[in-house]
Amino acid sequence: MNHEELLSNLGTIARSGSKAFLDTLQSQTEASSKIIGQFGVGFYSVFMVANQVEVFTKSAEPDSLSHCWRSDGSGTFEISEASGVQVGTKIILHLKEDCKEFASEERVKEIIMKYSNFISFPLYLNGQRVNTLQALWMMEPKEIGDWQHTEFYHFIARAYDEPRYILHYKTDAPLNIRSIFYVPGVKPSMFDVSQEQGSSIALYSRKVLILTKATEILPKWLRFLKGVVDSEDIPLNLSRELLQENILVRKLREVLQQRLIKFFIDQSKKDPDKYATFFEDYGLFIREGIVTLAEQEAKEEVAKLLRYESSVLPSGQLTSLPEYASRMPAGSRNIYYLCAPTRHLAEHSPYYEAVKKKNVEVLFCYKQFDELTLLHLREFDKKKLISVETDIAVDHYKEEKFEESHSAENCLSSQEVEDLLAWMRNALGSRVATIKVTPRLDSYPAMITVLEMGAARHFLRMQQLAKTSEERAQILQPTLEINTGHVLVKKLNQLRIDQPDLAQMLLDQIYDNAMITAGLNEDPRPMVNRLNELLARALERH
Numbered sequence: 077m078n079h080e081e082l083l084s085n086l087g088t089i090a091r092s093g094s095k096a097f098l099d100t101l102q103s104q105t106e107a108s109s110k111i112i113g114q115f116g117v118g119f120y121s122v123f124m125v126a127n128q129v130e131v132f133t134k135s136a137e138p139d140s141l142s143h144c145w146r147s148d149g150s151g152t153f154e155i156s157e158a159s160g161v162q163v164g165t166k167i168i169l170h171l172k173e174d175c176k177e178f179a180s181e182e183r184v185k186e187i188i189m190k191y192s193n194f195i196s197f198p199l200y201l202n203g204q205r206v207n208t209l210q211a212l213w214m215m216e217p218k219e220i221g222d223w224q225h226t227e228f229y230h231f232i233a234r235a236y237d238e239p240r241y242i243l244h245y246k247t248d249a250p251l252n253i254r255s256i257f258y259v260p261g262v263k264p265s266m267f268d269v270s271q272e273q274g275s276s277i278a279l280y281s282r283k284v285l286i287l288t289k290a291t292e293i294l295p296k297w298l299r300f301l302k303g304v305v306d307s308e309d310i311p312l313n314l315s316r317e318l319l320q321e322n323i324l325v326r327k328l329r330e331v332l333q334q335r336l337i338k339f340f341i342d343q344s345k346k347d348p349d350k351y352a353t354f355f356e357d358y359g360l361f362i363r364e365g366i367v368t369l370a371e372q373e374a375k376e377e378v379a380k381l382l383r384y385e386s387s388v389l390p391s392g393q394l395t396s397l398p399e400y401a402s403r404m405p406a407g408s409r410n411i412y413y414l415c416a417p418t419r420h421l422a423e424h425s426p427y428y429e430a431v432k433k434k435n436v437e438v439l440f441c442y443k444q445f446d447e448l449t450l451l452h453l454r455e456f457d458k459k460k461l462i463s464v465e466t467d468i469a470v471d472h473y474k475e476e477k478f479e480e481s482h483s484a485e486n487c488l489s490s491q492e493v494e495d496l497l498a499w500m501r502n503a504l505g506s507r508v509a510t511i512k513v514t515p516r517l518d519s520y521p522a523m524i525t526v527l528e529m530g531a532a533r534h535f536l537r538m539q540q541l542a543k544t545s546e547e548r549a550q551i552l553q554p555t556l557e558i559n560t561g562h563v564l565v566k567k568l569n570q571l572r573i574d575q576p577d578l579a580q581m582l583l584d585q586i587y588d589n590a591m592i593t594a595g596l597n598e599d600p601r602p603m604v605n606r607l608n609e610l611l612a613r614a615l616e617r618h
Contacts, residue, residue: 077165078135082145082155086119086131122167123149125175132158133165193231194283211283213256213304217244229258232278233302237261240354243339251328257303257336263357264300275299280306292325295333297365297378300358305332337377344381344396352394355383363449372454379453384413384446387428387438391419395439397456403437410462413439415447415530415595426523426593430516431464438464447530465529465594468516488560488569496560496569503583504556507549514557521562522586524594525555533595548596556587578613581606
């Protein structure tokens with residue numbers, strides 16, 4: 077710089093003094109949001125750590141003189157001629173006593189790598205270049221090799237594994253976005269899943285770091301992603317924090333979420349097996365998105381990423397909600413699902429047995445939080461998500477259906493049924509709200525039905541209030557549906573007359589078995605003594 081350029085570039089800021097400068101900055105909101113990266117502001121920050129600054133400079137113009145600009149930040153400065161200065165600029169900081177750490181090579185290197193590792197100009201520290209990585213998000217995807225992605229992922233994620241998915245997303249509308257996202261190759265730990273913080277995506281503006289963890293840039297359920305977002309559209313202040321213009325931040329978050337969902341859908345079609353592994357590892361985050369997002373439209377977008385086994389597909393083959401909907405007969409309005417720990421338990425559930433007669437496809441959901449997820453989702457593509465347990469509870473079968481489903485010789489007579497039901501109501505007392513005959517069971521003696529079974533199960537788990545059968549029944553108002561063609565029910569009818577005490581034990585066990593099958597009694601230990609007694613009674617004749 078020559079004398080005039082020194083006055084122009086440094087003189088105005090130095091003369092203003094810190095207080096006047098900040099007052100001016102605060103009164104110019106629009107200007108302050110665009111001031112990041114400007115030379116004067118960056119230079120002025122030296123007075124945060126230095127009590128005096130010297131700038132030695134010489135212009136490249138012919139016959140230019142060398143100058144030294146000197147200031148202590150108080151609002152005054154002096155310019156004098158200097159000797160022995162090469163073309164260019166050299167800045168010397170006289171550090172404050174409490175800022176000596178910035179004289180350490182490692183500390184300076186750490187700062188450069190954190191905030192300026194991707195700027196276009198090479199930065200040298202004691203003769204060695206520090207910023208060796210390229211800003212991959214600003215490059216064309218076809219220009220980037222796999223090794224570059226791996227190197228960059230290791231830097232940005234502080235990881236040593238290989239990324240399993242890479243999305244390089246660039247757009248100028250509706251916002252200017254340059255970004256790269258990585259899905260880690262390693263399976264997340266429960267600590268990763270349970271962390272409360274939001275996104276750890278780094279936010280840059282024109283390749284200058286603004287935030288190392290921009291928690292609001294992505295919705296919280298996508299916090300497993302690593303990467304970078306660079307956008308010129310977001311207004312920023314000098315503390316490198318987002319301003320209160322949440323409309324832009326919200327828009328950016330929506331755009332990125334939509335693009336990432338599309339990316340995962342595309343990957344699931346491109347390589348279903350690889351996506352199935354991804355869903356197994358990261359499915360809990362996807363379920364969290366459905367539960368926590370407020371808008372139904374957003375929930376349904378995320379729900380496209382869910383994968384389940386189906387009653388009409390071979391074991392191990394996964395399907396999506398859109399695929400299920402495409403197989404539905406014309407006029408169908410419900411998507412059916414059943415939550416169970418395994419396919420074997422699902423296929424041998426009394427609820428699946430009962431609904432099989434409808435000849436409908438049922439999704440099998442094996443994970444602990446699937447039920448809560450689908451309860452929050454409620455519907456997909458204008459089709460209701462219905463648990464087969466709920467479907468059974470709201471069905472109303474006419475008496476003639478019962479007569480058609482069971483031959484007379486295999487069932488109790490009408491009078492026997494009436495007497496048995498009256499005895500059962502008295503024997504079970506407040507543990508059930510209703511007892512009725514069901515035509516839907518073949519291999520099970522009984523089942524429990526409750527309106528909104530899934531919600532009831534979740535409530536009991538969360539509240540931990542209902543300890544006894546009577547307490548659970550008071551909350552659930554369960555209906556016990558019995559199969560009068562089953563050998564245990566017919567034997568129960570006989571025992572209630574011949575051996576009332578044994579009949580009571582058998583009825584209690586049938587009831588508890590039905591509650592366990594319904595997932596409404598997770599502690600079977602209280603029934604162990606009864607089971608031992610039943611076994612002893614059964615072996616008395618041997």
